Amino acid sequence: MELNPQGMSWLLQFFNKGGIFMYVLALCSVIGVAVIVLRLLGLRRDLAVPPSLRSEIERMQPEGTNPLGPLAALLMGDRSPLGRIVRVALKHMDVVRSENQDAVQAAARREVVRLEQGLFILEIMVGISPLLGLLGAVSGLVKVFGAFGDAAGQSDPHTIAAGISEALSTTVVGLAIAIPCLVAYSCFVRKVETIASELESLVSLLLTKCYQHKQIRQNEAAARQ
Numbered sequence: 001m002e003l004n005p006q007g008m009s010w011l012l013q014f015f016n017k018g019g020i021f022m023y024v025l026a027l028c029s030v031i032g033v034a035v036i037v038l039r040l041l042g043l044r045r046d047l048a049v050p051p052s053l054r055s056e057i058e059r060m061q062p063e064g065t066n067p068l069g070p071l072a073a074l075l076m077g078d079r080s081p082l083g084r085i086v087r088v089a090l091k092h093m094d095v096v097r098s099e100n101q102d103a104v105q106a107a108a109r110r111e112v113v114r115l116e117q118g119l120f121i122l123e124i125m126v127g128i129s130p131l132l133g134l135l136g137a138v139s140g141l142v143k144v145f146g147a148f149g150d151a152a153g154q155s156d157p158h159t160i161a162a163g164i165s166e167a168l169s170t171t172v173v174g175l176a177i178a179i180p181c182l183v184a185y186s187c188f189v190r191k192v193e194t195i196a197s198e199l200e201s202l203v204s205l206l207l208t209k210c211y212q213h214k215q216i217r218q219n220e221a222a223a224r225q
Contacts, residue, residue: 025173
């Protein structure tokens with residue numbers, strides 16, 4: 001959809017009405033859109049929890065001779081959050097489960113922080129955009145009433161109304177930025193919680209199967225003695 005010259009002219013006039021605050025709000029909108037696009041790309045479920053790794057963990061049989069072999073092969077070159085946490089779990093298989101679980105939880109917290117990267121920017125945009133819009137409106141109203149106060153006898157109500165309308169343009173833009181950022185922030189937080197829950201479930205399942213396999217091997221070794 002292309003804007004005609006008249007529409008472009010109106011848009012530029014509307015933008016210029018807000019003064020310097022409108023430029024700050026424009027910067028906020030660019031930052032907000034950039035963060036939303038990057039998080040949409042970065043929080044894809046298949047990137048955080050690769051289907052191949054998830055399937056292999058669910059398919060593992062503790063009774064097998066080498067249940068970790070296929071999983072270790074899949075981890076080669078894998079840089080997903082799930083892959084990094086699984087590496088930590090396998091690296092600490094020589095210690096008791098409680099210590100391994102502590103190491104895994106520490107790794108999981110780091111991965112959640114990575115998943116949440118950039119969300120604080122959206123939270124800031126949600127907070128400051130309406131405030132910048134309000135500040136721009138108040139600043140504009142001060143100028144409007146100051147100008148009409150100097151010539152109170154010649155004030156026209158229609159002119160005053162037009163001036164107030166111009167002053168409130170920043171408030172409209174501030175809210176227009178804050179609302180999409182708030183929606184996106186809420187959706188992303190929920191997405192991170194869902195991914196974190198799935199990571200926790202899969203790693204807990206992995207640890208259970210690994211230590212079951214370890215116990216089976218120990219029992220077999222004891223029986224042969």
